[in-house]
Amino acid sequence: MRFLDIVTLFLLANLSDGQRMGSFVRPVHYDLAFLPIISGGAPRLCGHVFIDLEPTTTTNLVTLHGADITIIDVSVEQVFLVGKSNSSHSKDRFLQLEDLCFSGLFELVNEAHTVIQEEPEKQQLNIILKETLIKEKRYRLGLFYVAKVNDDSRGFFRANYRNDHTSCCIQGWFGGTQMEPSSARKVLPCFDEPGFKTTYAISIGHDKAMTALSNMPETDTRPMENTRDWRWTSFSRSPPMPTYLLALFVTDYDKVERIYKVCNNRTVKMRFWGQPNQLPHLRQSIDVVPDMLHYMEKYVGQPFTLPKIDFIAAPTQLDFEAMENWGLILFRENRLFFKEGIDGEGDRFQVVQTMAHELAHQFFGNLVTCDWWSDIAFYEGMCGIFEIELTKHAMPNLTFRAEMSQVSAIRSAMKIEEHIQAASVIREVEKIEDTEMMFDPITYNKGSGLLLMLRNFVGHDHFRNAVVTFMERYQFQSVNSQKFMEILDEEVHRNREFGRGMNVTKIMNSWTTQDAYPIVRCTRMSDGRRIRLSQLPHPVLRNITTDEHANRLWWIPISMTDASRPDFSQQGKYPRVWLTPERPTLEIPYFPPASRHHGQETGEEENTWILLNGEFSGYTRVLYDDRNWRLISRQLVLNHTVIPQVTRAQLIDDAFTLALAELMDYQVVLELIEYLTMVNDEFVRSTAQFHLRWMKERTRQNGSLAELFDDYMEKLKFERSDIEESNENNNLIRSGGFDPFDGAGCLQWSEGVCVDKIFRLFQAQMDGTISPEGKRAMTENLERNWCLVMRYGGKDEWKWAWRMSVNDVWSSQRSKILSAMSCSQDQGRLKQLLSRVFHPTIQQTSRDSFVMIEKMADNPLARPMVLNFIKTNWERLGRHFKRSGDNLKLLTSASKYLSTSEELNEMSQFVADLEKRDKKLDRSVTAGILDDIRANIRWAEKHSEQVYSVLEARRVTGRTKNRSTEA
């Protein structure tokens, strides 16, 4: 960088301190010529960009984002909207770029007029021009620059792969971009904030053996003038879009092409890209796209915007699943390709779900964009909702999985909020690091949980009308979620559905701008005719006793149903009353009429249960009086199907969570799950087991209690599926191809499968004598089946699995095998498994390491080993995982069951040490780790005795083990 001596420096002092852009100019269009050289030892990229600007004030300063970018030359000229500017310029730039990138030749033309100041900590460049830009005129800033090709899937990155379709061992190269949230600034100097939407005209230079792709269709391709075998490909001008959606790819992949007709009959070209041997595995993805796009277009009332859409997978382990670049969606390989016969239904679900999420983004996020990162929960949350809707629509046989996945996602966000003081959904974001942190489960899962609640309380029709208006009014713009709430508010008030005091914006703000969530307490008055409702914030396990936390209040919609008119339909999710910050406690007649129903419903049923918040209609948990819990328990025993599965799981999850928060008694909780010893209710059982397991781990120190737990949990296990109960959830446990009666001679059962049979199949797989049906059965539940073999098997099975895991297996299969291997009960083998992370000859991806270590931490035998490994290899592991925070996540997993004061001391010491060494460490996480251990200790002290006596009593009265086969 060279500096000039004569400059007029005005306005520089006014620049903001934060890392957001000071806005003296507004970009309106980019014209980018982009030349990446990705193969070989000196990857580099050269570019020239014209940015059309409109100053919002008269200035000579242009501030742009740029990171690791070297500006070579700057030009500026005024653009006259009528008549052409000197277009001779735009031809030269291609030649100049060729010279610059291939031979390092560059003739400076303009730079002498300019000063460039870099502000690396803000990732900004200040360009101080000699000429003054006049407000409201338009200028074209031209920048020649050189930037980096990365290897870490950020900015413009490259990857190579073995090119199996040529004769031998030729490397194939792949180059592509990942900009979100703020890596576009590594690829070109630009205004890298989602609030700036502009059009783009792009040309990419590439080897003629490769194909160049961008958001828009190619319009023209021509040979380079001085460089043999290289070409320039140009693309048509895009509609306005933010920098983070920009996509630039070069690849030698093949493609499968399809035509899609949008709702106004325009045709859209769909292309699915992959290596030739991958193309057959695209069928699942290709099948669902038209249905899903069509559903979205109909719902939002807008056709898909662009003339084409490409789908491409990177030949590398991306640290995200997929990226919704407008018209050019990038996937992780195992999210675009589904391998029939190798992948199971769970993988199919994830392929379909990922596609659904990214297609929803083509509207939420791409057509209308957030105006700043602090508000992405609305857009990600919407995509979370549609990902489930689209999956159910396009793949009806995945409906059950889709619903369970939605419930699990919401629950996981609540659990985070129960353990640490999490951030609010809408939060301040100023620094680049904050931006990255926005992409967390609170944004995604709480975001969609809150929108689902919103949809329930305004009703599906109003919600949809608001979406249609929102899309129509704000397409091609960047807006805040507040705008959506305003539209919805108008919508519900126009229809007089809401009282005047109800304001959608205000209601939603109470959820999005404060952390944590409320518990609704529901108590029946002794006369049975009235109930009292109140709200209290969940007492997070962290030792927070500030008034601020205690005084939190929400607007809470309360839906309710009861035993005499159980209604879990859409209607039943509509609120009958509200708890508000002004009226946080409410006494109402038992069962008030719903505003939408016309029945006069008053009752005084003393012996009927009442149920609030059914089917997760709100983002809360409900605390009943003991009598009501017992009425519910009785219902579950008599006929659990009266209450649907999602609600059953929710009740049990609420009960365990509330007991943990010391708001209810374990006696009542264990009564609630009693019915699970009589019927096979797989999803709900897994919810109960999740909590029981945790309780059991906490009582590890207490031998006799642990034994009681083992006994009790044994009772909850089913030796096989109840065949008479043929509801959809059986798909999850009944592995394809298994005859439920075939296990008659089975000697050893585990987790509902016959161990003998799995062993026989595994042996057959080792010998290569396995039948096709056997193979299918093994792969459908690969992880569980192999886990059994690793747990009970010997050296031969272990060695065979090990060999399989280092063979060139499909990535999703490999991570299942590694997970299964972590089930081993042999110290030596577990040690060997852990050694793979830094193994000199095994190329283990960081993703595989992460999954494997996390699974190992679940195995009590491996846990101390894992903890020690993480502690002693902290820095090295940090370098192994590219994603910051992965180390901490693993430490959290490996320490979550620690429950003695020695363990606490050891961990405190380690954490204190870490905090000293690493100033950037996320302290809310380390504090959470220590708080959880303290909570475990406290729990054991407080509850062991009671749990002991409850379990002891259950042991005597519990039913015998084989009842399920009598049924």
Ligand SMILES: *[C@@H]1O[C@H](CO)[C@@H](O)[C@H](O)[C@H]1NC(C)=O
């Ligand atoms: C689309 O094409 C179909 C069949 O060719 C025709 O019936 C329909 O009217 C067309 N719709 C529009 C919006 O042009």
Ligand SMILES: *[C@@H]1O[C@H](CO)[C@@H](O)[C@H](O)[C@H]1NC(C)=O
């Ligand atoms: C679900 O549907 C897909 C596609 O129609 C099919 O290939 C798959 O086998 C089905 N799965 C089940 C469990 O029926």
Ligand SMILES: *[C@@H]1O[C@H](CO)[C@@H](O)[C@H](O)[C@H]1NC(C)=O
């Ligand atoms: C709703 O509440 C928001 C935020 O408190 C306020 O700005 C808005 O004016 C209110 N709308 C109406 C119609 O009262």
Ligand SMILES: *[C@@H]1O[C@H](CO)[C@@H](O)[C@H](O)[C@H]1NC(C)=O
């Ligand atoms: C909570 O904080 C108070 C005051 O700092 C302390 O006395 C108490 O022991 C803490 N409780 C737990 C469970 O850590």
